[in-house]
Every structure is written in C-alpha cells, then in structure tokens.
Amino acid sequence: MDEKREEARSGWGRWGGPEHARPLPDAVAKLLKQVFEVTPPRAPVPLDAVTAPAPPLPEAALAALTGIVGADHVHTGAAARAAAASGKSTPDLVHQRGGELPALPAAVLTPADHDQVLAVLAACAEHRLAVVPLGGGTSVVGGLIPQADGYVTLDLRRLDRLVAVDPVSRTAVLQAGLPAPRAEELLAGHGFTLGHVPQSYEYATIGGFAATRSSGQASAGYGRFDDMVVGLTVATPRGTLSTGRAPASAAGPDLRRLFLGSEGAFGVITDVTVRVRPVPAQRRYEGWRFESFAEGTAAARRLAQDGPRPTVLRLSDEVETMLGAAGRGRGDGGCLMIVGHEGADVARAAADTAAVLRECGGQELGPEPGEQWAAHRFDAPYLRDALLDAGAFAETLETAAFWSALPGLYDAVREALFGALPVPSMVLCHVSHVYETGASLYFTVVTAYPDEPVARWRAAKEAACDAILAAGGTISHHHGVGTDHRDWYAREAGPLGVDALLGVKRALDPAGVLNPGILLPAPARAEDPS
Amino acid sequence: MDEKREEARSGWGRWGGPEHARPLPDAVAKLLKQVFEVTPPRAPVPLDAVTAPAPPLPEAALAALTGIVGADHVHTGAAARAAAASGKSTPDLVHQRGGELPALPAAVLTPADHDQVLAVLAACAEHRLAVVPLGGGTSVVGGLIPQADGYVTLDLRRLDRLVAVDPVSRTAVLQAGLPAPRAEELLAGHGFTLGHVPQSYEYATIGGFAATRSSGQASAGYGRFDDMVVGLTVATPRGTLSTGRAPASAAGPDLRRLFLGSEGAFGVITDVTVRVRPVPAQRRYEGWRFESFAEGTAAARRLAQDGPRPTVLRLSDEVETMLGAAGRGRGDGGCLMIVGHEGADVARAAADTAAVLRECGGQELGPEPGEQWAAHRFDAPYLRDALLDAGAFAETLETAAFWSALPGLYDAVREALFGALPVPSMVLCHVSHVYETGASLYFTVVTAYPDEPVARWRAAKEAACDAILAAGGTISHHHGVGTDHRDWYAREAGPLGVDALLGVKRALDPAGVLNPGILLPAPARAEDPS
Structure with a gap:
C-alpha cells in the first residue's frame, strides 16, 4: 500500500x-x-x-x-x-x-x-x-x-495523459485526472491552450471541470467548460458510453450535456475531447472605474450584448472594490472593472472596447489594476486560509440570472446574508461571468469566527440559497450542486426534472452506487442491478 | 368540427x-x-x-x-x-x-x-x-x-402568441405553435429578431425548432436554435416541467438540452424563452469563388477558427456550383461561397473577412451572387416539387463532423449514394454550418423518378446513413432523427445512450404514449402509468 x-x-x-x-x-x-x-x-x-x-x-x-x-x-x-x-x-x-x-x-x-x-x-x-x-x-x-x-x-490521478491532438479540427483528448496546469503544459507543446482558468485552476482536473460544469475567469472569451467539450468517454457500472461525433448535431438530445454537470452520479468521465485554441500571442489586462455597481453592470451588459467581447470581464461592487483596493494600497472609491484581452491584436481589441466603456461612463485606470488582478487571480482561497488562521471566517457563494433580475438578486442575497450573519459581517460581490442574456454574481462573506462555525455557516447558507431561488437566480453558476445545494437544486429542477435525471441514473447505475446523495437524492433502497 | x-x-x-x-x-x-x-x-x-x-x-x-x-x-x-x-x-x-x-x-x-x-x-x-x-x-x-x-x-397552431419581451435581458417568451415568420413579425415590433432562418422558415414553428434542434442559414452569426433557447416549458403526461432560470448554470446537467432534440418523446414544448437580438441595421451578402471544394473548405475553416466570423457562410462543391450557376445563368467553374454580414457596420465586417478570404485564394464575385442566394434562399424544396412534377426525384440528407474527418465523410457519402442510385444520378453538396471544430455537409440527390420510388429511396438512404456513421459523421446535423434515422441514431448514441434516454422517457411518460417509435425505439409494451 x-x-x-x-x-x-x-x-x-x-x-x-x-x-x-x-x-x-x-x-x-x-x-x-x-x-x-x-x-x-x-x-x-x-x-x-x-x-x-x-x-x-x-x-x-x-x-x-x-x-x-x-x-x-x-x-x-x-x-x-x-x-x-x-x-x-x-x-x-x-x-x-x-x-x-x-x-x-x-x-x-x-x-x-x-x-x-x-x-x-x-x-x-x-x-x-x-x-x-x-x-x-x-x-x-x-x-x-x-x-x-x-x-x-x-x-483518477493516474489518468493523466494527453491522448491525442487534432490540429486541423483543433481538438484534443485529455484524460480526466489531468490537473489543469499540466493539461495546459501538454497542450502548449502543440501550440494550443484550453483557456479555462477557474479559481481552482492550480489543483482542479479536466474530469472535474466537466463533471461540475466549471466556468473560468476568461469565460467571456473562451466560454464555459461546457462550451469547450466536444466529446466524452464515460465509464458506468453497465459499461462504456462515448458521445460526441461532431461539433453540433440534431441527433436527439445532446448526450454530452447530460454528463456535463452530472457530478459522478451517472458515471465516471474518463476522458474529455475539448476544443483548443492557439496560445494567444498577446495578453493585456486593464482596469476601469465606474461610479457605481449599477453603472458598471450596465457597461458589462453593453459589451456582452453588443460587443466587442473582451476575454476577461469582471466587475467588483463598491465593498469589494474598497477591500481589494485596501489590500493593494488603493482607495479611490467606485467600482473596479477588470477587462482582459488575449489574442493576435489586443491593441485593436482594447481600443474598440475602450470606446464603448468610455461611452458608458468608465474611467480608464490603465494596465496596473489589470496586472495586479492577473498576478493575484488565484489568491482568494489562500486568503481564506489566512483569515481562518487569523480567527476570521470567510466563505463564497455564487449564482446567475437574466440581466433584468440581477439587481433584485443582488439585493436579496445581501439582505438574506446580513439577516443570518452576526454583526459585524462583510459581504463583497462581483460579476465574473457575462452572457448576452445575463450574468453571474459571486459573493464573498467575511465575519468573525463563530462559536459553532458549521451551524452558523448552515444558517447563512440556507438563507442565501432561499433568497437566490426566490429572486429568480440559479442555485449555482459554477460551484455545482454536491450535497450542499442538493435540496435547492431539487426545487430549481422541479420534481419532474429530478425524476427525469433519476430515470437516467436508474438506467446507468441500477445498483445506485455512484455518488449516492450527491446532486440527486440518494435512492431509498438500491434496486436490483440485473 | x-x-x-x-x-x-x-x-x-x-x-x-x-x-x-x-x-x-x-x-x-x-x-x-x-x-x-x-x-x-x-x-x-x-x-x-x-x-x-x-x-x-x-x-x-x-x-x-x-x-x-x-x-x-x-x-x-x-x-x-x-x-x-x-x-x-x-x-x-x-x-x-x-x-x-x-x-x-x-x-x-x-x-x-x-x-x-x-x-x-x-x-x-x-x-x-x-x-x-x-x-x-x-x-x-x-x-x-x-x-x-x-x-x-x-x-399546436393556437399556441401562437408572443407572451413577453424582456428588452434588458434581450429575451422573449414565444409560444410553441408560432410560425417563424409570425414570430419575427411580432419580435420586430419590439425591435428584435431571432435570426433563425432555416430552409423550413416559411412554415416551421418555434416549438418544432426546439424539439428538433434546428439550425438556420445564419448559424455562423446567430448560432443554432439550441444556442438561442434560454428556457422551456414542457407539458408531460405527469405535469409541467419548466427550466431555464439563467443564461448559464452549474446546477446539474442542463435540462434545457434534454428537451432540445427530444422530438416530442419526453413531452410537448409549449413555450420557449429565446435570446433575441436587435434587428440588424445593415445586411450584405456576397459571393466568392474558390478553385476547389478543398480550397474553399480551408477558407471556411480559417474564418470559423480564427475569425472574423460572418453571419452567413456556405460553400457549394463543384457540382452544386455548376448546377446553381446553370440555374442562374452563370458557369465559370470552381466553388461558390456565400458570405453574409448582418449588423451595425457590415462594411468593416466585410472588409475584415475579405482580407482573410483573399489570403486563402478566394476571388471576389461581389454582391450579385449573394443577393441571388438571398432572394432564392427558400427555393430548394419548391424546386423538388417542380422536379417531381417533371418526373425527376430529388432528396436531401445532411451530416456534420470534425474538420479533419470532413473530406473522408464527403467522399464516403458520395460513393455510397452513387453505389445505391441508378445511373445517371447527380449528387450535389454544400457546407452550410461551420464551427470551430468542424462543419456540416448537406447533400442533394437528383435522379430519374424510379419505378418503386420508396424502395429505391430506402436503399440509397440506408447506404448513405451507413456511410455517414462509418466515416465518423453524426446521423443528422439539423434534420433530426424522426423514424427515418432512428436505427442509426441508436447506433450513434450507443445502447447505454439510448437506455439513458429511455430512462427519462419512462420517468415522464410512463404510459409510453408520446410519439412512440419517433427518436427512440417504441416500447415493447406500455408500462403502468400510475
């Protein structure tokens, strides 16, 4: 052993x-x-x-x-x-x-x-x-x-190979246990990148990205991991299922999308065929300042809907901007937007984007805030460790909604959190993923380390989850369901949605051994697998 | 009555x-x-x-x-x-x-x-x-x-209302029975368009687009219908299922994608929430000539992978170009590409695209072929009627694959068709939908009206379907499965893929009354619905 x-x-x-x-x-x-x-x-x-x-x-x-x-x-x-x-x-x-x-x-x-x-x-x-x-x-x-x-x-750590690269189709077959940095290293050997850089990038694996429908910091330019997956191989208790013969098809429901987000409940993803892109020749990240979160959100929406679409687009609210600024020795108020461009001609992309952002009331802060963000893009969870070490308690939660629901969702989640947390507590928020029809909201909560931390966490979590559903948001934009969101997910999917997925589970995992109680309710009793 | x-x-x-x-x-x-x-x-x-x-x-x-x-x-x-x-x-x-x-x-x-x-x-x-x-x-x-x-x-013809428009989120709720032209007319009243223009546009409905995973002629710019759907309401024998609270989510598998392409086997889609876009200020369609299908395909791939991405991009092979040209009084050989731009500044888009196409060996033919194409974009099925009237027999079939598989797929389908059809027959082909990782191929077959037309059709269809799967293509890029593709779809999805979908069907339609034998094999016997 x-x-x-x-x-x-x-x-x-x-x-x-x-x-x-x-x-x-x-x-x-x-x-x-x-x-x-x-x-x-x-x-x-x-x-x-x-x-x-x-x-x-x-x-x-x-x-x-x-x-x-x-x-x-x-x-x-x-x-x-x-x-x-x-x-x-x-x-x-x-x-x-x-x-x-x-x-x-x-x-x-x-x-x-x-x-x-x-x-x-x-x-x-x-x-x-x-x-x-x-x-x-x-x-x-x-x-x-x-x-x-x-x-x-x-x-799955031993499933760590780059199996194949197709430079004509720009696809690559990656084994599920490949950590993201190693996958990028292997792809870079062929001149390609996946462009998928979530905050978990340093440790997370390709299979995990697929199983949980991950979304990276550069999703505005590269899309969600969902969008990158063109094929999957899945091991189930009943055998192997392979899907993805073409970029797009009208042959039945997209089976790839049935396994993306299935969190191990239907099978174990063992390799993923992904769309890759050439390693960008240039990268440029810059900061913009908006007077308010509402003004910044309007600007983000304008770019998401009418373009040009930057590669990275994120907007901190006033509190997060203040605390981020405090951490980095700045403090000029308003809301910080990070705008990143990756590609062959970032100067042109940046100029096109700047013209729109100026029209939207944005004030150019130059590359320094962007470079700061890029240098510290993976820091947040380490800072949570440092906060825990220092006797503070921090957690994050996230959701997404259509643009028109976003302000109400923002208010509702903050209100729910403040109602459930001890005084004083801080709630920070940013928009980190934008789409034509809506965006994500990512909240960070900081409070003093409570006496019964898990019970306190659960009370605040429940209040936030209830508020998210009541305000029309999805229970998770990119963290997934797991066990923590399972009950709210059941409400979001509805009883027939859950039944449909349980129907899939019964078909592929009749003994009910795969991740019981994760994503879906655990079966009351295992059925006969024969 | x-x-x-x-x-x-x-x-x-x-x-x-x-x-x-x-x-x-x-x-x-x-x-x-x-x-x-x-x-x-x-x-x-x-x-x-x-x-x-x-x-x-x-x-x-x-x-x-x-x-x-x-x-x-x-x-x-x-x-x-x-x-x-x-x-x-x-x-x-x-x-x-x-x-x-x-x-x-x-x-x-x-x-x-x-x-x-x-x-x-x-x-x-x-x-x-x-x-x-x-x-x-x-x-x-x-x-x-x-x-x-x-x-x-x-x-569903009485379900023909535009239920709601959200101009901020740029979404609209359309009832399933709305014919596409009427949907566009209603959306235009709000300044919006769906931009979904398949060849069936004049007659097809919103619900049908969703149920069959339709793809339109402007898919390069507007995406497939799949990409436009942000929400669905589905009536099932067990009740209502609603899905789509956000543009994107990590809350389990995307249930929208389970009903897109379900062809009425899981339930009846009664309304669809779609992403809409402003009616484009300008439209410009133009023609380009390439020396060969291979050269034109390489140019299409270049645009799909590196951009700029036009709104419409299609490329006829030599035979289709010749016949199209004959029909329109031209005949200068090579392969015709139609490039369309819709948006606020089509001159810039056209110039950017032209620079790339010239590099790829394209020869500019100006707007005339593009305007001809646009004027006749819905003609093909009417011409099939005229051919039938004249005593000829015409049919189309389509597939998609990754770019590297496309030449082999093209050859394999043509070979299979020529092997199964009487001499003389004609097989025309075009690329009508492009993606970063691959493209569709659309074949048109014309032959003399045979003695036993349906038997003859079946023999050629089977040969083509077998060839598509053997060459790595999907059995349908946008026509769907229905009954004609069902057996090949079962091979493409594999036994576990079919079982997974049958698991969904059993959960939502336990009596097995919904579209039996369409998409999925008909149940051997109906189960108890209680």
Whole structure:
C-alpha cells in the first residue's frame, strides 16, 4: 500500500499546502482587527490524527478491487483516506482543522486507465459498495461526501495523459485526472491552450471541470467548460458510453450535456475531447472605474450584448472594490472593472472596447489594476486560509440570472446574508461571468469566527440559497450542486426534472452506487442491478 | 368540427401550396432532359381521396378529449387527418401524391393553451392513446409517423402568441405553435429578431425548432436554435416541467438540452424563452469563388477558427456550383461561397473577412451572387416539387463532423449514394454550418423518378446513413432523427445512450404514449402509468 498517497496536491485544512500560504495584506489584517473581535489562530490538526466513522471494506469487495487495480493502488492508510474524504468548502476546512470528518472512505483506489475504472464500477455495483470519483478535490459544495454506509474513493490521478491532438479540427483528448496546469503544459507543446482558468485552476482536473460544469475567469472569451467539450468517454457500472461525433448535431438530445454537470452520479468521465485554441500571442489586462455597481453592470451588459467581447470581464461592487483596493494600497472609491484581452491584436481589441466603456461612463485606470488582478487571480482561497488562521471566517457563494433580475438578486442575497450573519459581517460581490442574456454574481462573506462555525455557516447558507431561488437566480453558476445545494437544486429542477435525471441514473447505475446523495437524492433502497 | 382545418399552412404533396410553385429554371429543365429519361408529370391525388388505415377513436377517449379542447377543436374529417399525417420527406410527398399514407391520426386536436395540452396528455396516458405533436409539419425524417395502432395529433397552431419581451435581458417568451415568420413579425415590433432562418422558415414553428434542434442559414452569426433557447416549458403526461432560470448554470446537467432534440418523446414544448437580438441595421451578402471544394473548405475553416466570423457562410462543391450557376445563368467553374454580414457596420465586417478570404485564394464575385442566394434562399424544396412534377426525384440528407474527418465523410457519402442510385444520378453538396471544430455537409440527390420510388429511396438512404456513421459523421446535423434515422441514431448514441434516454422517457411518460417509435425505439409494451 502506498502510504505516501496522503500527499494530496492541495492542502489539508487549507486550499494549498503550507508552502503556498499567502499572508493577509497588512491593510486587510488591520481592517480585520478594527472590525472583528479576532480570536486566536487555530492551526489544523495533522492529517494522521483525524477521527471519523469508516466501516471497513468487506473482504470480498477488497479482494475484487485489489484484483482490478493491484495492491499498490488500494490505499487504506488513515491519512490517505482522510485526505480524500472532503473538499474545500469552509465547513470542510473547519472539519479538517478540527480533525473530525463526517466520514472516511474505506479505501482510496487509483486505477490506471478507463478499463480499470470500468471494472471497479462493475465490482462496486456487484458488492453494493458506494463509489465517489475524485479529481483535484477542490469541491466547495460537499461533492465528495456521499450519503452511504461505507464507500470507496476512486482517485483518477493516474489518468493523466494527453491522448491525442487534432490540429486541423483543433481538438484534443485529455484524460480526466489531468490537473489543469499540466493539461495546459501538454497542450502548449502543440501550440494550443484550453483557456479555462477557474479559481481552482492550480489543483482542479479536466474530469472535474466537466463533471461540475466549471466556468473560468476568461469565460467571456473562451466560454464555459461546457462550451469547450466536444466529446466524452464515460465509464458506468453497465459499461462504456462515448458521445460526441461532431461539433453540433440534431441527433436527439445532446448526450454530452447530460454528463456535463452530472457530478459522478451517472458515471465516471474518463476522458474529455475539448476544443483548443492557439496560445494567444498577446495578453493585456486593464482596469476601469465606474461610479457605481449599477453603472458598471450596465457597461458589462453593453459589451456582452453588443460587443466587442473582451476575454476577461469582471466587475467588483463598491465593498469589494474598497477591500481589494485596501489590500493593494488603493482607495479611490467606485467600482473596479477588470477587462482582459488575449489574442493576435489586443491593441485593436482594447481600443474598440475602450470606446464603448468610455461611452458608458468608465474611467480608464490603465494596465496596473489589470496586472495586479492577473498576478493575484488565484489568491482568494489562500486568503481564506489566512483569515481562518487569523480567527476570521470567510466563505463564497455564487449564482446567475437574466440581466433584468440581477439587481433584485443582488439585493436579496445581501439582505438574506446580513439577516443570518452576526454583526459585524462583510459581504463583497462581483460579476465574473457575462452572457448576452445575463450574468453571474459571486459573493464573498467575511465575519468573525463563530462559536459553532458549521451551524452558523448552515444558517447563512440556507438563507442565501432561499433568497437566490426566490429572486429568480440559479442555485449555482459554477460551484455545482454536491450535497450542499442538493435540496435547492431539487426545487430549481422541479420534481419532474429530478425524476427525469433519476430515470437516467436508474438506467446507468441500477445498483445506485455512484455518488449516492450527491446532486440527486440518494435512492431509498438500491434496486436490483440485473 | 372545423372541416376547413385541412387547409394546412404548407402544401399537400408539395412543400408549399400550388400558389407557391416555382418553375424549374430553363437551364435545369434542359439539363434534366439531357441527363435523365424523364417520365410524364405526376399530379398529386387530392387530399380528400386519401386512403389509409385509421382505427377510430374509442368513445371514452373522444369524450375526454372533446371535454378538454371543445368539440370545435377535435377534427375528425378525412382531409384534416390526412393533412396532419405526414411531413415533407420525399417518401412523404410520394405517399401524398399517390394518395396512400402509412396511417392517419384518429383525430387532430387543436388545444388553446398549455393547460389544455397538459390535460390532453394526461387523458391520452389514461386511455393509452398515442399522441403526436404537430408544429409546421415540415419534418423530413418521418417525425410525424408514430409506431402505434391508432393515435391522435396535437396541432399546436393556437399556441401562437408572443407572451413577453424582456428588452434588458434581450429575451422573449414565444409560444410553441408560432410560425417563424409570425414570430419575427411580432419580435420586430419590439425591435428584435431571432435570426433563425432555416430552409423550413416559411412554415416551421418555434416549438418544432426546439424539439428538433434546428439550425438556420445564419448559424455562423446567430448560432443554432439550441444556442438561442434560454428556457422551456414542457407539458408531460405527469405535469409541467419548466427550466431555464439563467443564461448559464452549474446546477446539474442542463435540462434545457434534454428537451432540445427530444422530438416530442419526453413531452410537448409549449413555450420557449429565446435570446433575441436587435434587428440588424445593415445586411450584405456576397459571393466568392474558390478553385476547389478543398480550397474553399480551408477558407471556411480559417474564418470559423480564427475569425472574423460572418453571419452567413456556405460553400457549394463543384457540382452544386455548376448546377446553381446553370440555374442562374452563370458557369465559370470552381466553388461558390456565400458570405453574409448582418449588423451595425457590415462594411468593416466585410472588409475584415475579405482580407482573410483573399489570403486563402478566394476571388471576389461581389454582391450579385449573394443577393441571388438571398432572394432564392427558400427555393430548394419548391424546386423538388417542380422536379417531381417533371418526373425527376430529388432528396436531401445532411451530416456534420470534425474538420479533419470532413473530406473522408464527403467522399464516403458520395460513393455510397452513387453505389445505391441508378445511373445517371447527380449528387450535389454544400457546407452550410461551420464551427470551430468542424462543419456540416448537406447533400442533394437528383435522379430519374424510379419505378418503386420508396424502395429505391430506402436503399440509397440506408447506404448513405451507413456511410455517414462509418466515416465518423453524426446521423443528422439539423434534420433530426424522426423514424427515418432512428436505427442509426441508436447506433450513434450507443445502447447505454439510448437506455439513458429511455430512462427519462419512462420517468415522464410512463404510459409510453408520446410519439412512440419517433427518436427512440417504441416500447415493447406500455408500462403502468400510475
């Protein structure tokens, strides 16, 4: 057994490993002290001191799984199992830091390839053993915490190859376990990029992007991950399903879209065929200032609807602008918009965009805020670690709606959060993804570390989720459903929507072993798989 | 009973009514005489002389349905039923002209609204009566011909309202039965357009576009109909399902995409929320000549991948160019590309595009071929009528693939068609829809009217479908599946793909009354709907 496997890519009780820790900017630390009653730092309990219920793997199942992946790839050490048992939501970090997890897998399996994944799923179905696929482990919605009495984790890290590149069609076949940075490195060897850069970029995997319908910071230019996927191979307990013979088709419902967002409930995505683009010759990120969030939102809408469409387009509200500015030593009020261009001629793109933004009341701040943003684009979750270390509590949540519903949604979520959070609390917001018909809203909440952090988190989360649905938003724009959003997702999809998806699940996973309770309600009882 | 209902929007035995007949261009008529042995014209049998099996509606079902929609909206006259019994594939026209249809519905219902549709579906489930939704009746793949011993047709023509326009979000709610030209007329009253202009535009409906994943002639600029849909309301035998709260979401698989392309097998789409755009200030269509189909395809790929992306982009192969040219009095060889721009500044768009096309070896032909194309963009199916009248037989088929597979697909389909068709036959082709990763191919086949037209059609169709799948194409890029493509669709989706969709069907239509045998295999026996 490979007991070194606990060296997870990302951190324990943190987003990244301790070597990646980012200190809080002085101004933020100072602000925290002024605003919150700060408690002493809480250091995470070490990985091997974790306690959690974990029914052992039945002998017969262990033998079957070992026969498939080999003894070196069945990891049953406590540390390996603890490292695979949760993700990166704030409650996950609280549990990790406290050393008490809701459950541990009975084992972590690291299959070598699609065929081994297929055999593992068949064995799990036969032995009625729940199975949770694991990519980068960056879920912030409880996507790794099944409702099951015992389960195994299927870690896809060995499925890490660039399988093929088609330079004419500009497509590439990537295995599901490839971390995004490695995928970009391999694609760059052929002159291509995916252009998919979500905040989880450093740790997340290609399969995870597909299973959770990820959206990256450059979605205005490159689209959502959904839009990049032209084909999928999925291992199910009943066999292999391949989909995607053409960029577009009228041959029935788009089966690719049935697996994008299925969060491991229908099968395990083992490779993804993606659209790639040439590595851009030039990149330019710049800042613009708007007097108010409403004015900035109007400008973002204008670009999204009438163009030109930049590659990156995000707009912070007044509070986020102020705090971001404090962190970066600026403080001139208003709302900061980051506008990024990537391509062959960014000067022309920037000039075309600038003409529109000026018409919309924007004030040019030049490249400095853009470069600052680009240099710190992955920092936020590390800052959450630093806040936790400093005795503050931070969490993010996100939604999307049509443009006309956006102001009401913004107000409703803030109101719900302030109603559920202790005083003082801060709620920051930005628009990070724009479409012709609407946009996303991304909220960051900061408060003093509460006495019962998970209960407090749950109360605020429920209030925010209720407010999102009531105001016409979707329960998640890019974090996914997992377990945390499952009940609201059921309301959003409606009973017939859930039934339709359960119909798919019954067809592909008749034993109900795939990610029970994640995305969809866990079946009351497993049905006969024959 | 409204016996005038037989006055279908489109023609009987023809694409359009006789008043829309287009004569064959002299040059084409002459060419036909030279190439084919022309048989005497065959005039369609009148609508009321049709014979077909049609089990009568059981009394209890008739009473229930009449109670829902009212006696004036249950049409049981032979002509009304015959007009609703098939679509516009060439075998459909052959059957219509011969006066012998495979089956007739027992009645045609014209419900007033969503609630009546819902009640009709519940009644059909209760009475185990198959039900076929009807929009414009333009299916060319047998989408109106169920596998059932008796059925009713649900004609959505009374669901013809523009329900709402949201000018901020640029969305509109359109009822499913709205014919496309009327939808455009209503949207134009608000300054908007859908920009969806497939060849069926004159007759097809909004609901049909959604149910069959339609793609329009301006798809390069406006996207496929899939891309325009941001929300759907679906009536199922179990109740209403609504989906689409935001332009994009990570909340589970995209349920909209489960109903787009479902061809009435999962429910009846009663309204569609679409993204709309401002009516373009300017339009400009022009022609370009390329030396070969390969050279023109490379140029189309360059524009699709690196831009600028025109609004309309299509490329005829050498044979289609020659015949098109003959019909329009030109004949300078090579391949004709039509490039269209719609928007605020088409001169700039045209100049940017022209620079790229010149680099790719294109020769500018000016606006005349573009204007000719625009003036005749809906003519092809009328010319099929004229060909049938003249004793020739014409049919179209289409597919799509990734760019690298396109040349092989082109050769394979032509080879298969020539192998299955009598000598002499003509096969024309064009690229009509381009994407970053691939394109569609649209074939037109013309041959002498054979002795057993439907058997001959079937042999050629099977050969072409087999060749499409073998060469890596999708069985349909925009015609859909219906009954004609069902068996190949099952091969393309694979057994697990079909099972997944049957799982959805069982969940939403447990009695199996919705479009049995269309898209998906008909259930061996109906299950209990309770």
